[in-house]
Amino acid sequence: MSSRSWACPKTTAYPSREAGPPSKTATACRLVFVVGYTGAFLLHLSPPWLPASGQGAxxxxxxxxxxxxxxxxWGGELAEQGRLLTAGPLRAVAWLALGAVGAVALESVGVLASDWLAGVLPGVGAELANDANVGRAIVAFPPWAVLGVLVFAGPVVEEMFFRQFLLTAIADRTRAWVGITVSGVLFGMLHMHSWTLSxxxxxxxxxxxxxxxxILFVRTRGNVLFPAALHVLNNLSAIAPSL
Incomplete structure (x- = not known):
């Protein structure tokens, strides 16, 4: 296996690199992607003429x-990452399984902490507005749209922003653990629609x-296809029973 193999993580902040600088077209796509995602999902901006009923669409x-x-x-990097996966499918499955176990463990700790805080803090425990919005989308849109967007496109887009772009940018300038922590916290904040304690x-x-x-992204040498697949499976398990 080549020296760029994802199976043997390096210890540098962000080990995965493309062969050369991106083309002008790729650079433009990245810029519009980052600005568009930040505006639409982190700042919750939408066209001023859009009625409230059209927010879901x-x-x-x-x-x-x-x-x-x-x-x-990032098409070139994604193609190379896909090639590395197909070169070692069993290792890819093993890494994904390990990532799933880790995600379940950390999420379980998060649920326990959230439930405990909800029990001791006043006015805490209401359903997240984001979760309520997802429930309304499942009812409002056909199953194929829900599966295509909320189960596939949404998770991939979020991993491209938080891991491929944000974690990489932070880790390049600091340490990998800083990128993991900051991108993880900001990913959690993505699901907020107000600044209330709840x-x-x-x-x-x-x-x-x-x-x-x-963690999975860094341990697989910056291969975003791993956290993307994990995220897709996570959303599928949460949404599919409601379809």
Missing amino acids: FTMWAYAVLLMLAVGG EWVGIIPHACFGVAAG
Whole structure:
């Protein structure tokens, strides 16, 4: 296996690198992707003329467009990462299984912490607004759209932003564990729709999942396909029973 193999993680902050600088088209796609994702999902911005009833459709379309931009921006790296997976399928499955075990363990700790805080803090314990929005989307859109966007496109887009872009940028300038922690916490905050204490407590399990995805990303030498697959499976297990 080549020296770039994902099976033997390096100890540098971010070991995975593309062969050369991205093309102008790829750079433009990355810039629009980062700005678009930040505006639509971190800042919750939407067109001023969009009625409240159209917010769900806007979110679905935004994920689809951002997925295309991510492929346009990091297509070469994604193709190389896919090649490494197919070169060692059994190891790939083993890494994914290990990541799933770690994610379940960390999420379980997050759920316990969230439940404990909900029991001791006043006014805490309400359902996250994000989770309620997902429930409404499952009812409002056909199953194929829910599976295509909320189960596949959404998780891939989020991993491209939080792991491929954000964790990488932070780890390059600091340490891998800083990138894992910051990207994980911000991933949890993605699920907030207000600054209430209840929302802060409610996102703890999501932040724990983000940390687990970050660890998997770093341990597989920056192969974003691993946390993306983990995220897809996580959403599938949560959403499929409601379809």
